[in-house]
Amino acid sequence: MCPEIQDTIVAVSTPSGRSLHAIIKISGQEAIHCIKDFFVSASHLDLETAPSYSSVQGHLYIPEEYINIPVVLYIMKKPYSYTKEDVVEIHTIGSPPLLDMLLNAFLSKGIQTKRGIRLSQPGEFTKRAFLHGRIDLAQAEATMRIIRAQTDLELKAAIAHLTGDVSQEIRRIQDDSISLCSHIEASIDFSDQDIDLISATEIMKRLEAIKTTISHFLNQPETSRVPPEGIDTVLYGKPNVGKSSLINALLGKRRAIVSEIPGTTRDVVTDILEIDGIRFKLTDTAGADDTKGAVISRAMEKTQSMLTRAQVLLLVFDGSANLGEQFLEINLDDLTNNVIVIMNKCDLLQEIPHYELPEKLKEYPIILTSTLTGVGLERLREMLAETVLEGRINTSIAPPLLNMRQREALQRSLQSIQQAIESARNNESYEFIALDLHTAIDTLGEIMGKVTTEDILDHIFSEFCIGK
Template sequence: MYPGMQDTIVAVSTPAGRSFHAIIRISGPEAIPCVRSIFIPATNIEWKDIPSYSSLKGFICSSKEQVSIPVFLYLMKKPFSYTKEDVVEIHTTGSPPLLEILLDTLLSEKIQAHRSIRLSQPGEFTKRAFLHGRIDLAQAEATMRIIRAQTDLELAAAVEQLTGNVSRQIRQIQDKIVSLLAQIEAAIDFSDQDIELIPATEIIRQLAELKIAISRLFHQPETGKVSTEGIGAVFYGKPNVGKSSLINALLGKRRSIVSDVPGTTRDIVADTVEIGGICFKLTDTAGVEVIKEAGIAGLTEKVQSVLKRAQVVLLVFDGSLSLAEQFLELKVDDLAAITIVIVNKSDLTSLRQSLPPELEKYPVVYTSAQTGEGLEELKYLLIDTVLGGRIETIPCLMNIRQKDALQRSLHSVQCAVESAQRDESHEFIALDVRAAADAMGEVLGSVTTEDILTKIFSEFCIGK
């Protein structure tokens, strides 16, 4: 039994701040008695006869503050709740002072004297759902991915994992590993009776099938480069070419400081924007001449590091000045990212210069941050880098912890194959097969430690 599992926990489960609606969630053996002692229903009710999934209208009275707060209660009795415990949700107006009064009332000395109730730790509701078997560990991590999703694609991938489709595939593979292990260990038990329960060729065949199945799971289509922060798009060019103005225009708000004075941006500024359902992280860099100033320590290294990590580099030029001269100041020979050329300030000149030969291989767009000219075309080019297949967009269904466990399972299966091919004893083969099963179990949480659980659930919000 994990410490504190018998406690009743409470927390605000909606985001902080003012809102039209807010929810306080309570879970544990004392959830219903705790609320019953301070709730005044709008109509007469018999608590013992209330079925699960019932809603009750009424008031919660705070003797300390001398107020009655209108609320709706939603009751979910065990085991038909998220945590498989008795759960009560208090729905009321999203006023922070009001929520503080409700929490204070629930945790008051009068309640505490009779009930074991405390504030929830981060992720404790989901942790209880996992420990009580409502969800497995992969689904618990998917819950966090849903909370943190910034685009429809990321949300769809997280929902896919939460539905249990990935878990079912993993569980099927784990069952096959365990079945093979049982056959090998049975063969070990009967080895002194000259009975060959499973020949080496059959072991190798089953291990080969397992290896293929794990490899397919491990190498599912994924971006590998697309993080939850968005696709990295870096604006790079000389000072005062309009990088900051372009970013502000794409964001639809003022994020970067804009000025006619060259070199206003003297550090790296980043923000995210969703374009066509795809999340982009737009990064504004200091102009090339500013980078060269010796007085700004470490700026050159920071900008070069950002450029190396970028997935899309947007080279920005001032269309009213010589493109060739500006290009000489830029170092674009070693750009590994997808590159788009932006000729900005097209409203200042009607002439369109020829691009330097080195830039002709890149798509070019003529823009004006002041008039909005070319912004839609720029958005199209950004989306096309993704939808055109140059950057994949299917978010990875596995996180680092899960992929590490799968990799270890795959390695153990390979070791078992090599042992079987060398005709080693069943005992050595069984060791690797068991290691493979344990590693698969780590993904679902059937084999885990308290340290791993603490790390995973500590990253959740309180109230989730």
């Protein structure tokens, strides 16, 4: 581990320039001691005994300048912070001279008291998160992609990286390779006893499967307009409008819980619907609800996360109920362009009440459905397919799933797998196959940072701005 990891680091983590609000972040073993030298709490709370995730209001007194600066401190104690170190965030006024004054005060006091406090290097907060195991290297790079994202597509791709989608896929490939390698090495160990733990045919079959998975992962952005996991399609609306019944009817099976009790769905429910060879990843979310409660709040957080990533949004209303009340919980400004408005329970409805619809919703296609009679379900399937076939979902210009470093490592691992296949095809010794597999496994480890060098880390994190 780098020697400088023992230092306490400080930096302004918000963009430069004047603003109403700015954040100074301090991370390291001296973080709390550093701030105690200047902070006067309005509630007289002791920062060292304060629980993690505490927010404390007060002011910072700078004796050299004879001024009090109003601040709110957010205390995050190890190992529950982003860096897994003690972290203090100082939220204050976004005045550049004021922020410089605070930084100078912290650094000067650190020198006077012989504490290891210094300005952070570019990307050092995220680098520490990686070195301490909070995130892997692919997720660290995703943080940079989020910072630099300029379009919704770029942001969604970066979020997928940050939530571990890429890491999980690489880990699955690596686990398959490790499992195969362990069987091969066990066969080597017992070769003098004529015990065949795995046949050459089975080795070839599993190597080909790993090769196919890696090749598909490498070629996915170039060879497929529609992602293999399906188009993200989210059903959203107030509780008890029939979302669960609708998803069950579309799938032709009982996938989501159906109940007359409002708000039965408290978690996301996902399944695949295939229409004309196009896969849609249907997600039945917790209904829009202003009811309080910890479980409900967590469910709604998941729902909001799914809405931001949705490629198609099925906005479901109970057509037999008062529509005005249902609109209150829907933020129409946040809707994706690919919206289908569904008036469900149309068997209880005489005619569609267009006059009750907000102008915003009249811009989207509207369909009447009934899960009881089946009315409108086939037309809904057609409309879903049309969103893709008519080019309304733009997946062809989606940002690449892998960055250059990750792609190069994956290509090298593919070459090693191919060499192992050639060795198996030529009936060479199992030792040669295992050696190539080890090389492939180590190369896959480079993507997540399990196998890396200081030069690689320095290059990656030097591209970050200071304070991230």
